[in-house]
Amino acid sequence: MTGTHDGFRVEVDADRERGDIILERPPLNIIEMPQREALREGFGALDRDPRVRVIVLRAEGRHFSSGGNIAGFLAASPEHVSRLADNIAAPARCRKPVIAANRGYTFGVGFELSLACDFRIASETALYALPEQRIGQIPGSGGSIRLLHMIGMQRTKDMTFRSRRVTGAEARDWGMVLDCVPDDGLEAATDRLVEELRGFSPLAQRTIKGVLNAAQNTTVEAGIEIEGNAYGRLRTSADFAEGVAAFHEKRPARFTGS
Numbered sequence: 001m002t003g004t005h006d007g008f009r010v011e012v013d014a015d016r017e018r019g020d021i022i023l024e025r026p027p028l029n030i031i032e033m034p035q036r037e038a039l040r041e042g043f044g045a046l047d048r049d050p051r052v053r054v055i056v057l058r059a060e061g062r063h064f065s066s067g068g069n070i071a072g073f074l075a076a077s078p079e080h081v082s083r084l085a086d087n088i089a090a091p092a093r094c095r096k097p098v099i100a101a102n103r104g105y106t107f108g109v110g111f112e113l114s115l116a117c118d119f120r121i122a123s124e125t126a127l128y129a130l131p132e133q134r135i136g137q138i139p140g141s142g143g144s145i146r147l148l149h150m151i152g153m154q155r156t157k158d159m160t161f162r163s164r165r166v167t168g169a170e171a172r173d174w175g176m177v178l179d180c181v182p183d184d185g186l187e188a189a190t191d192r193l194v195e196e197l198r199g200f201s202p203l204a205q206r207t208i209k210g211v212l213n214a215a216q217n218t219t220v221e222a223g224i225e226i227e228g229n230a231y232g233r234l235r236t237s238a239d240f241a242e243g244v245a246a247f248h249e250k251r252p253a254r255f256t257g258s
Contacts, residue, residue: 001045007035010042017053017198019046023110026061031109033072039113040087047094053202054194055094057117058101062125067108070135084109085142091116092213095206097197101190102126102168103183112143115150118209119193120177122168123186128176131163149216151176201239202257 002010007025012018021042023029031039046055059065088109091098100114103123111128114120122128130139130147138144139160147156151174158164168180181189197205211230215223234240238258246253 001042005035005038005042007032008039008042010046012046012049012051014051016194017051018056018194019049019052019054020056020058021046023057023059023065026063028063028066028105029059029061029110031065031068031113033069033076036084036087036109040090043090043094043098047096053096054197055091055096055098056101056190056194057091057098057113058190059103061104063104064100064102064106064114064126065108065110066105067110067131081140084140085112088112088141089116091118095209096202097205097209099190099193099197101186102128102177103186105129107131108139108143109141112139112141112146115143115146120171121186121189121193122171122177122180123183124168124180125183126168126171126177126180127165128159128168128171129163129165130160133161133163147176199252201237201243201253201255203237203239203255204234206257207234 002012004024007029008021008023011020011022013020021039023031043055046052091100091113097119098117099119099121100117101121102114103125104127106114106126107129108131111130130143132138132140144156144160147159155174159166166174166176168177171177172180178193179189207230211227215226218226239255242255243253
């Protein structure tokens, strides 16, 4: 799956255990309808690639993405567009950590794709928006619902009713992004997070991602049950044994993901 595709490319840096999906249809990186399914396949391929520990979603140019091509929606059937959230949820389905690096316009489906990632790092130029109200529509790829769970009802209504644009700094204050950094520091901040995540157990990271995703829409009691069962399974893992040994021996752990 590595190489150039329609509107994006996929790169793997085996030495850094990193896989990148890079939107490359500047200046606005508009996401075409067929590109959605191809992006889903790209995330799946990186998730299966044993050389990759962390996946990064980023874009060429000044803008992450201004959203989708309206003409593509008009040409698609109502049945097809009602399932658009399936392919945009690909980052959430990945078992590996996924980071989105956003600068400039991060609108519509570009925003929704970023919301499906585990972490978002914004540059100071970033603007987030779900602008569908301006054409008499609502978000259709999971954006409003992910936001509802992330920032609450009032702020989600503020963004969706009014097509309001939110800056990177506001998004950080609202808890929508992990950090907001100077524009020329976005790549370095992303690199640092990749390197940090690489230092932990792949198995423990896959497990906690699964626990949090599964527990998000449950009661507290059900979530604690999910967490406890996963905790018990990890108790017998090789990575846990290595982590305990490294702690007692005061040395860096050498995790293998098993």
